[in-house]
Amino acid sequence: MSLDIREGELLAVVGENGAGKSSLMNVLYGLYHPDSGEVSVGGKSVRLKSPRDAIALGIGMVHQHFMLVPTLTVAENVVLGREPTRRGLFDWERAVKEVAATCERFGFVLDPRARVDTLTVGSQQKVEIVKALHRGARVLILDEPTAVLTPQEADELARVMRGLVAQGRTVVLISHKLKEVLGVADRIAVMRRGRLVAEVRPSETSATALAALMVGESQRAVMSNAAATPEEKLASEALLEAVGFPAQGDNARPALRVGEKPPGDVLLEATGLQALGDNGRPALRVGEKPAGDLLLEATGLQALGDNGCPALRGVDLTVREGEIVGIAGVDGNGQRELAEVLTGLRSLTAGSGTLLGRPLKGLTPAEARARGVGHVPEDRLRRAVVKALSVEENIALGRHSGPPFAKGMWIDFAGRRERAQALLAAYDVRPPEPTLPLQALSGGNQQKVVVARELDARPRLLVVVQPTRGLDIGAVTQVHARLREARAQGTGVVLVSLDLEEVLALADRVYVLFEGRVTGQFTRPEYDERELGRRMLGAEQAHG
């Protein structure tokens, strides 16, 4: 794997989950050490032993999960680690002044005195960028920066990135959102299974071609593009060269997945992806089929968040049989709490509703399960599975009191094994070994186990939260297909996802949540991504 990063360019690195993007960037930032190969900066070979070395060389990184201290101010966060002092004491005023100067220089609008936990996610990300710039970063690596942003905030970020490049800084953008990459990058590097498979210019490619490259088909079509790059390389100075190291995952295992699919399958997935990208609709539309029975009807739901502040401030919601209802919104606007209310994990402070024929108030997790509510929670390892228990024990979890998992008070070992094996085969879980501790499976396979368990219970209402976070495209496709299948069988699905594309691709109706309120409701044919984005930021309108 070799990659050149040139001064003053905006390079995008794209690839599937597990393609090695993050591993590569972690090598550049000194978090991982290459087994072989070398990194050279400005023509000189360097050894990056830790992020400290990388920072000294002017390499900065903005992680997907922000590394900020929420209770400190912007200025304090930015100077953290190299605080200006006066007579041995922290000089807060000088820190504020310095940070304000940096913000001004790069055109950021940030109040250095504001506490970080009062800022929006988009602003927090700016703090991260300012932090890197303040330390003299000339090369800025952004890891999936738009994953948590609204479309508007993402546009703003694109402007920020272009501005930095205009000032001669180099930006490396890691992403899997192809449209956005095409709009902003100077050059796109495509990675697949730890290899650089192509370098293309946005003007010479399309989202379809990039998606195909990422999953590994129709390579020839783009070869011509890749061939053009070597000559161009000579044209500009190689600021940073990472030559010839096999990028490896943090477990020192090549970033290869077990059980690759035969090429034919992958081609299908690539086409599927294109369809999703273009918002292709399923054949059935909600307007065309008779409305199913009402599964959930709730008005004025209110609940407190973990921090004791109101997280839901009056949510009205209906879910019918055989539809997927999407809940869109920026992270932390009450979606999680809403899902918890529907599954009995969080109690209501006000509001009422009917869930599967009985009141929503006073619902317990056991009661929710008994009524036929399935739940694929967001935090898999904390909520969905017990990782130290075996795969089959996890499949039984929640349904362990009845057949085929138990006979009377005793566990039915034979019945449990049989059901587990059937489900592992049907959902293509690898390895299909029911006795393995669950933590021995990869994240994608763990999620398949969870989805298999929940759907096997034949729920009438299924609440899924971020069902595909961290999964590779193969697993994502499978999970999406299963959700559609459940809908076709009459299950009502509540889909909470931070990935707007996912919501739009799957849902028949979408509620937009902002600060615990529904700020918009959209039905399939009238999806307008811009308008959805405005609602996600709190804009309300009389209709909708």
Added chain:
Amino acid sequence: MGERTRQALPSVLSVLLSLLVCWMLIAFSRDMDGMATATAAYLQMLWGGVGDWPRFLDGAPATVLTRPLGEAAMKAALLTLTGLSVAVAFKVGLFNIGAQGQMLLGALAAAVVGAHLALPGALHIPAALLAAALAGGAWAGIAGALKLYRGVHEVISTIMLNWVAVRLVDNWLVVGPLRGVAEAGASITGTAEIHPTATLPRLLGDMSRLNLGFVIAALAAVAVWAWLTRTRSGFETRAVGLGDEAARAAGIPVARRAGLAMALAGALAGLAGAVLVLGTEGRYPGTLGAPYGFDGIAIALIGNNHPLGVGAAALFFGVLRAGGTRMQLLDVHKSFPELIQGLALLFVAGRLIWLAALRRRSAPKPATAAPPAPAAQVPHA
């Protein structure tokens, strides 16, 4: 290497290492003939625990075997019950430091029922055992309730309840209201003597002090094992201990499982007290000094919180404890078995280090498909 072996090996290796370290400590603490003395002391300890086989083979009566074995078995029975108490609490994610206090309450309840209730033999023993289990369970239940309703950490509350139990039982009830009436002018300490109907029958008559308590402990270990692995409620209990949030989301009544497991833990410790009183002491003595409740923590950890592992560890240390007194014949202090137990606990705490070392040994096979070893069960303490 099977998964079972891998789970058991750290404990076995820890015990062996502690035996070696103690042997060296005895050897170094002597001016001369240290090594010979240490070896001889270990042999005495062994004969004192499993029976004096050399003398038996030389023609001595069978009691030279049965007496030591009986002593070892009774110590093992007590260690098994308190070890199970700690292990059951561990399984649901609670750290029960309070087995000692629960045992005191159980012992007192058994002594009271044994002495003040007149029942036929077939009922008296079960009644006394039940009373002990209920008393121990209630005492643990206080800590459980404080945890569930008030969020008091069980380590704090169980430690404090230990002291409350000592003050309540040893310093007041036993010397005050429940003190046995002196007969014929002889002053006695402790509670009144229990009726013969409440005494746990000896299994080998006069040949040893081995009594029904050993059977009770063995049955308890098997029953706890079967409950945890074979039943729905045992599965729920383990799920709560390994991932309480996931268990809650799965509809398992987490608080009830935790509360019941804690009460069961207390009941097991209470049974230990009953076995002590009904089997060997015959009454609640002036003070129940033996810290079997605290030993239970070590036994549970060395037994890897597995009910059968607890039984095995208890048997081993029962033998060492019973034989330890015989080391005094060689001027070696009888507390060395406790030191061995303490060191073994210390080494077992380095479980992850053992597992890593074992992995490295089996590593030469390239690209083993072995799953990552499950992390050691660390109590939420």
